[in-house]
Amino acid sequence: MAIYIDPPIWRARGRLWSHLISDVTFDELHEFAGRLGAPPRAFERDHYDIPDEAYDRAVLLGARAVSCQEVLGHLRRSGLRRPKFSRPPSVI
Template sequence: MILIDPPDWPGHGRYWSHLVSDVSFEELHVFARRLGVPPRAFERDHYDVPADLYQRAVRAGASAVPSRVLVARITAAGLRRPKHRPWPGD
């Protein structure tokens, strides 16, 4: 399932959401491409999505969830890749 948190994260003069999958990175990449999110927006386990794409992502099928739920779901799925820990293949 594709999940998105509210655009509450400030940066570069904008607000951002995090777009993730609790199924696979492949599912996430396919959804992001369909949404028009550039590959450079991918950061380890999520895409940074600007606030102006939030509603479009939800209309396209992303489930809107609080940030804590998003993190819990990708952690439970084994897809959380914290910056301070190496990921196999990194």
């Protein structure tokens, strides 16, 4: 089991946010987010958006603090990455 969180550096709606991910399953991610108190609406495709005030609690609950690049790498390697926009297949 591995849950990761990046630093709260993402600005949106007047706040700073982190991304919370799993490198195993979405079930694991949803379970952890529930323990953290993140609402279901905070889930976006492949991660939860976590406000900066919940960052320390996430780490205390066991999330591993990593860089933004590491979060993306873990998502890609796990096969759980769901890009917002995907390119259509190229036509030859």
